[in-house]
Structures are given as C-alpha cells and as structure tokens.
Amino acid sequence: MIRTIRTEEITKTIKEMCIEANHYLSKDMDKAMKEAVDKEESPLGKQILHQLQDNLQIAGADTIPICQDTGMAVIFVEVGQDVHIEGGDLEAAINEGVRQGYVDGFLRKSVVSDPIIRENTKDNTPAIIHYSIVSGDKMKITVAPKGFGSENMSRVFMLKPADGIEGVKNAILTAVKDAGPNACPPMVVGVGIGGTFEKCAIMAKHALTRNMEERSAIPYVKELEEEMLQKINDLGIGPGGLGGRITALAVNIETYPTHIAGLPVGINICCHVNRHIVRTI
C-alpha cells in the first residue's frame, strides 16, 4: 500500500525539530552530562560542568539556544519505499522547514552561500541532507544541527590495511588530541571505519546521532568503543580543555565493508551540545 505524506507536514516537522534540538538536549545526552558532573575529579572541570548544567537549565526555561552556534542543519531522512510525497519538492520542503525554524526560532544564521565568496544566506539554508530509501511506508527524520568549533577538528584518514586496529586507535587519539580545547570538551566522538572516503565520513556523522547509551552490536567494535573512551579520558584534556577526567562522553563507531587495498577512518568530533532528535511521520 502506498501512503501519502504531504510536504507541508515535512516542513512543519523539520521546523519544530530545529527549534527543539537547539533548546533541549535529548534525554540520553542530558543524562550523560549529569553523570559527568559526578565523575569529574578536577575542581575546575567540575565547576565548568556545573556551569553547563546551569546553561542547560537557562536554555530550556528562558528559550535561549544552548549554544550560540546553532549549527548547520544536518538532516538524515529515511524514506520508506511505499511513501508517496505530495505537495511539491521534498528537498524544498526540508529547506523550508529549516528556514522557518531558524528565522522564527531566533536561531543563528551561520551558513554562507559560497565557501570563497562567503555571503550569509540569512536563513541558515541549505541544510546538509542525507537520504536513504528503506522498506515501509514511514519517513524517519533525524535533525542534528552541527556546530563548527568541533566540526573543524574532524578528520578523515586513509589508512593502509596493514595499519589494522592499532592504526585506527592512533587515528582516533590523534584527532582528539589535536582537537583539545577547540572542540568544546567533553566531546562525543563519532567514528566510521571502512567503506570509501565519503562513506566513512558519513558513518562518523551518523554515529553521533546514536543514543548515547547504546553500544555497537558487533563485539569487537563495542570493545573498541569502550577502550577508546578510556584512552581519550586518560589524555587529561578535561572539560573546556582545562584539565580533568572527562574529555569524552562516548565513542560511537560504525563499520562497513571496504576495498582490499584500503582502511578509511572518519572521525567526526562533536562538542557536549550533541544535538540529535528523531521523529517518524
């Protein structure tokens, strides 16, 4: 059976999600941030984490964005193959939702129309949209506004197969060390291993949207996630990069088959304002 979804509904949903994501952390992130306060040993680190708790409280109560960098709107859209979209162009409907969310929601417009000429588009469009076609008659939308303090510290490494898992570990630690205070720790580290050059980067981005309490279903990947979280926290970077135990809240890793000649590793770093919300329409 074909199910019809109107573009107006898509626009309205995206608009609401952009506003919500920028004012309230998802429950899993909120919980991770609260736990971090208890775990941190450095007095300054603890003070910073308390400030971030106050910040979240004020953001929600007074409707002020958690961070002034309300990000570039990254949107994952999983379209059921039995969905028929009516009312116009899907991409235009998504961008219209972003436009309305950022303009009506008093969010910052941080997008320039050309990377060299750099003129602000004044409505935060276009969004970065990743589509996939899946089975079913629903549309699952994930909105993940991404700030660029941490985005700028993200990396892709094209390792050799001989580098193996040790090479992957070194790549992750190198990216986190280089990011240091610039990426607004405590951070969340999204990693994509395998695929191609672009596939590993998209997996790394997608990994950031995973529920913070979920570990990979693949046993060696789960182990790697836990080991890397420990190793990153042993770097001592700490909240705000000013020393401490909590440098990262989670390491989320996705994998994919790759070529006999390659071992691509994408590392997408996100600050503690790791915004990701999901709705299904």
Place this chain on the structure above:
Amino acid sequence: MDKYINAPFCSEDIKDLKSGDYVYITGTIYTARDAAHKRMYEALEQAQELPLAMENNVIYYMGPSPAREGRPIGSAGPTTASRMDKYAPSLLDLGLKGMIGKGKRSKEVQEAIVRNQAVYFAAVGGAGALLSKCIKKSEVIAYDDLGTEAIRKLEVEKFPVIVVIDSQGNNLYETAIEDYRR
C-alpha cells in the same frame, strides 16, 4: 583564585592576572569574529582607521544568536580563537589588552601577548545561554551588514572567564592537562 576586574583594562590589573585565575569582568567589551577581523586587518593594510580603538580594550570572539524581544542579546558563548590568530598580533601591537575565546592560540599570538603585556581568557564553550545573562546591553557599532559577525559593544556584569595565557606567557592549556594525564 577568583578575581574581579573592570574593562577596559589598566596595566596593573593585567599584571595581577595569572594563568588559571577565575575572573569576573564588568564593564565594556567588544565582539569581533572571523569576518570583522578580516575587515579590520584589511583596513590596517590600507592605513585606514579601525572602527574601534584597541588601546586597553577587550575583544570577545563571539557571534550571538538573535535576541528575542525585550532581551539585549541571544545565546552568546565564545567561538574558537585560533581562527583569529592571523589577525590578533597586529591588534595586540595596537594596544588590545584582552581576548576572550576558547581553544589554543598560535606561537605568534602567545609572543604578542607577552610583548604587549596582554591576556587571553577562555569563556566556557557551549554555555551561550548562561553567558548571555551577564550581558546587559548590546549595540552594533560597525559592519552591520555582517549580521551575527558585526562588531558589537557589550556592557557586561561579572562575565565569567578563566585566564589561559597570562602576560608572562604561562599557558593553562599546557599545564592543566599534565595533572590529569595517565
């Protein structure tokens, strides 16, 4: 230790500020980030006047989200300072005394800080809602066309920052991490 200081700064205040101090700033500071710095730099290259005097002033690397009605400003946390590294030494040589941002600085900036007896502070990144509460007034004074990147004059009250690089060149990002590395 906790310290209270008024902006614009005077040289005695700066000498007292040590890497690791928690400082509350009250007074007038100015915002400028990437695009405003590029314009100021180009103005200097063409021997034109800057839209604000650098002498004793503090620049906050920040581009706010829009203010809701009845509020002076929207979310207002620091942006990454290293993107201003190319431009900062020239401004420090003109008398700029304080920079507020987040993240590492280049060797050239660190040298210019010591040479000019200035200071680099970090505000807590991602605490834009909290920090906006310490901003009592905001007015665009130059480059209005740059939107969030325009130069704003801010009146701040007990604005919380941490001294990262002091006038002697001590750098908290380098020293603090050592204590917690395993």
